[in-house]
Amino acid sequence: MLEHYEMESFFDEMMLAKEQPKPHYEHFYEMLRRFSIDNLHEKNETAQLSFLRKGITFTVYNETVGTERTMPFDFVPIIIPSENWQRIEKGMKQRVKALNLFLEDIYRDQEIIKDGIIPGELVEQNPYYYREQASGLDIPYQNHIFLAGIDLIRDEHGEYRVLEDNLRNPSGLSYVFQNRYVMRQVYPELFFEHAIETLEHQLSELHQALMAYVPANSTSPDNPCAVLLTPGSYNSAYYDHVFLAQQMGIELVEGRDLLVRDDVVYMKTIRGLKRVDIIYRRIDDDFLDPDAFDPKSVLGVRGLLRAYRKGNVAIVNGIGNGVADDKAMYAYVPDMIRYYLDEEPIIPNVETYFLRNEEQRTYVLDHLDELVVKNVGASGGYDMLIGPHAGKEEIAVFREKILEKPNQYIAQPTIKLSRAPAFQKGRFYPCHVDLRVFVMSGQESHVLPGGLSRVALQEGSLVVNSSQGGGGKDTWVLKKRGNGYA
Template sequence: MLNNNGDPKPHYEQFYNILQEFTPQELHEKSETAQLNFLRQGITFTVYSGNSGTERTMPFDFLPVIITSDQWDHIKQGMTQRVQALNLFLEDIYTEQKILADEIIPRELIENNPYYYKAQASDLDIPNKNHIFLAGIDLIKDENGEYRVLEDNLRNPSGMSYVYQNRFVMRRVFPEFFNHHKITTLEHQMSLMHESLKSHSPENCSDPKQSIAVLLTPGQYNSAYYDHVFLAQQMGIELVEGRDLLVKDDIVYMKTIHGLQRVDIIYRRIDDDYLDPDAFKPDSMLGVPGLMEAYRKKNVAILNGIGNGVADDKATYAYVPDIIRYYLKEEPILKNVDTYLLSNPESKEYVLDHIEELVVKNVGASGGYDMLIGPHASAEEIELFRKKIIEEPHQYIAQPTIQLSRMPAFQNNRFYPCHIDLRVFVMGGKEINVLPGGLSRVALKEGSLVVNSSQGGGGKDTWVLRNQ
């Protein structure tokens, strides 16, 4: 928000000036009202600890992240390029495997990956050859003001509902801000998402214009259940659990009070392993027996694609710039954060010698779990991760501790700087569409670098300014 001299940057100036008109008491009351809005609407997520789960509201901070139209154009182009390349990569590794034959990526990195489902996902003829219906790409801004990709989420990215609720609460509690800014609207984006969904009608669908889509959820105890309910409602599709579906003669049906109704498209929010007990974990109570056979016979579409996890694995992440160059013959528009693959002996030795300065992540984990932030870690934590790296080097990557961009936050009656990142949502169908703005996540604990809601992070509204 501010230049080094403490003055607001040009695109924040109007907001900054309006902010000065409020008394500290008014800001406190508005902040409390905003938080109560989330509670009253039941906008929650679940944090799991041990064997129990605690339901919480997402902490909300009312100072928005503001992005200029030029900055957004750059982000949008980079997002489109990245998702196009990752989709081509997924199509390739489950069919011809040209990228492995040309030794752009080590074959063992793919074939030994726990999220590479060769038996289940190879040679599937999927609608539009599109594996990525919804991606959540996490961006940061480094100390030089350059946007960089921190992580790709191509399996079941959550958080889109919070983008809308953050905007709704901001408009309700702080209408003054919206009267003075031209902000790109979020309206019609759900219509575009519904169009993208329906564009995946399977080959054997009797009438693509009348295809029936459902959102498959693990149920109300899932941490992102509010997200599932919101998206199903906004797209006008049924929210179902595995027990609501059955497969008969390789066709998927939904049980209704009027009898069985054929289902053509399933937007699933269930991990691959639990999707079909006949093809994955036989003890899964969440999935639908026979679903994969119906999918293979082109009687149903499943979104996101099976086996997408091999493309958003943190080890694969290090090769995404090469993936873009290989498939698109272009230079990456958005750079990665520098990454050390610990399966490389030289990189491993360097990381073990400099572990106190680095961030170490488990390649398969998410949500801020199994991660070490060297400069903030205790001697015991560092020693624990040193042992993990020595025992399973292929399971970890390391990155420099980047000075993430910071934004002011207003919590406990005062302003203080907090680190932020931005999750951008990309919808794929016959065309790629990027949701304007996205979910700005903020590390509300002072000095923390971890923005995940499961680790105490919160959210901010994200404004993309329209050209005047």
């Protein structure tokens, strides 16, 4: 079935050469050969229907119209040998630790700026830096990052690199669990002879990490009340919010369900008001509290920041985290690791050009057809130029954007993203993939084994975001060295 699969010059996750799988994929490959194309097509349809029946959706925004879709799913998993995973796990803990120290520093003494490691204007002029609202806060464990989503890629040599940090409201965790559920339901035979790290207790780990953020003035520190604050059902990640609230056993609330009285947050219930200790918010900073941020916001809770500053409620992820996962700040994360931890980065960055720098900007403008250009404040694959795939008009548009607002954009080389087989429309073909790794932090840090493998299902596309036609794959971390077979 893979005899027409083209290897080309990309690093392939599964195949070593034509019709020759890598050692950790050999068992999967042999099992795959036992299926007929018709059988695989039938199973693929069953998997997609399973997502639809369970209401596993996301929302794509097209101007003023929101369209709900199921996440396209591909059954060929990304399999990661244990030795590779151990390095990823260490690298992710190292990176999140340094990013948290950076956040604690810039909202207090700003030593990293005083020592000339990071330009002060890069922080002060950052639209996600909320010095007035977030400075000097006494938060549990001095930990600003409850849940991080770090996006990894592999280059043409198979080396892992960090593509992006997500420290505000990283989404997609629910799809990790649903991908595994669908795989076990539709393709149970694929699991029989593989020893794979289980996801069974990971939501308990997440809940335990969340409940550790008991605020200083809680009246019930041994039994705190936690809620998940959502913007509502029209948010693109609403399924994610519903799933996580249900699985952690906490209430899913909107801003109108909460109120602040005497600087204490309460949830409205049919039995009256109930004090809230911890808010896992999935609302952006600007909308959290109309008194402290955007006065027009109807999504947040008036007076919430006062309650937060007085130690009466904890808010995770922390306010102002966006300054650390801004795409312009991304290039300095290796310097943060060296500065705060006195270590070399375990997982390196992708090379990045700052367009605020005249020399680098000149180079980028001369090579737009070779590079990827990103808006530092955008996500989801929006406002992004992929030079080798862009037409002259699109390149001309981005040239004007860069000249008008150079600080708003960065550029990176077009990495030859690794590929893996995908089975769609009755055939196998190679698709580019990346991996979002989730790091949860409470009293200790914990990395969810595997993560969300995202795949660019449109042939030739480099964009893996679901809003841009991407899909998901299950991610298997093998339990032991070698092939990892039971």
